[in-house]
Amino acid sequence: MRHLIDILDLSVEEINEILATAEDIIANPAKYAHSCAGKQLATLFYEPSTRTRLSFESAMLSLGGEVLGFSEASSSSASKGESVADTIRVISCYADIVAMRHPKEGAPMVASMYSTIPVINAGDGGHNHPTQTLTDLLTIKREKGRLKDFTIGFCGDLKFGRTVHSLIEALSRYEGINIVLISPEELKLPSYVKKEILKAKNIPYTQTTDLLEVMPQLDILYMTRVQKERFFSEEEYLRLRDSYILTVEKLETAKKDLTIMHPLPRVNEISVAVDNDPRACYFKQVQNGKYARMALILKLLEVL
Ligand code: CP
Numbered sequence: 001m002r003h004l005i006d007i008l009d010l011s012v013e014e015i016n017e018i019l020a021t022a023e024d025i026i027a028n029p030a031k032y033a034h035s036c037a038g039k040q041l042a043t044l045f046y047e048p049s050t051r052t053r054l055s056f057e058s059a060m061l062s063l064g065g066e067v068l069g070f071s072e073a074s075s076s077s078a079s080k081g082e083s084v085a086d087t088i089r090v091i092s093c094y095a096d097i098v099a100m101r102h103p104k105e106g107a108p109m110v111a112s113m114y115s116t117i118p119v120i121n122a123g124d125g126g127h128n129h130p131t132q133t134l135t136d137l138l139t140i141k142r143e144k145g146r147l148k149d150f151t152i153g154f155c156g157d158l159k160f161g162r163t164v165h166s167l168i169e170a171l172s173r174y175e176g177i178n179i180v181l182i183s184p185e186e187l188k189l190p191s192y193v194k195k196e197i198l199k200a201k202n203i204p205y206t207q208t209t210d211l212l213e214v215m216p217q218l219d220i221l222y223m224t225r226v227q228k229e230r231f232f233s234e235e236e237y238l239r240l241r242d243s244y245i246l247t248v249e250k251l252e253t254a255k256k257d258l259t260i261m262h263p264l265p266r267v268n269e270i271s272v273a274v275d276n277d278p279r280a281c282y283f284k285q286v287q288n289g290k291y292a293r294m295a296l297i298l299k300l301l302e303v304l
Pocket of ligand 1: 048049050051052053123132263264265
């Protein structure tokens with residue numbers, strides 16, 4: 001039995017296989033319409049979500065399976081003090097696979113230690129978000145036609161942005177990736193990601209606070225939201241939340257084939273006027289998320 005807690009739980013070959021399956025699902029959806037008939041996905045969301053939870057549910061339904069779960073801790077027995085370990089033992093009696101989001105880093109990993117069904121990390125605190133990474137890789141592959149030889153700028157909250165941490169981990173295993181880290185001093189990429197991933201794997205990277213300065217060199221711009229829910233101080237959040245607002249004017253020096261990504265939700269960091277720019281890919285990312293998760297469910301349930 002396999003779990004997906006960290007994107008590094010999958011080999012590059014397995015990631016490429018999942019992306020290939022996702023592309024086949026896009027091309028031939030009817031072929032997969034009953035692949036998970038009789039199977040059930042449980043979505044255990046202890047933290048809010050729109051895309052991840054609903055795309056998992058849509059994915060399972062589109063595979064002919066069924067879904068159950070909760071969308072907030074307060075409607076589960078976690079509110080009475082039940083542990084993650086006990087909860088997953090219970091859910092293992094009801095479902096075939098589970099997607100769990102939790103505000104505490106490591107909670108899905110703890111769940112996997114007690115589970116008898118595959119556990120998927122659907123986001124744990126400010127740590128990791130591996131299924132967003134599959135979504136992002138599928139988007140890059142479809143937009144760029146390759147998963148190598150590009151410069152990607154990560155902009156915004158690189159400290160708490162779990163999607164950034166997971167995508168950097170994944171990209172560190174592909175060739176010719178240059179990384180530009182764009183953030184305020186207070187929201188820089190955690191030193192453990194720099195040390196264990198970028199430095200350990202000799203990935204070329206630069207750090208700056210100035211988005212405009214680096215804009216012309218980027219093939220991909222990955223914008224992120226400042227993660228209000230991870231701040232201890234409202235004042236600090238308010239001071240930093242508008243550090244970067246991508247506008248049409250700021251894109252004037254960008255490459256004509258720039259790919260603009262954002263895991264969403266967006267608050268204020270991309271002007272809505274940018275949505276009309278053909279380089280804006282964040283809503284395509286949302287669509288790709290469903291197909292990536294369909295492919296992942298098939299893989300972990302060993303349906304294919
Ligand atoms: N990208 C993402 O994780 O969105 P949700 O928080 O809406 O699931």
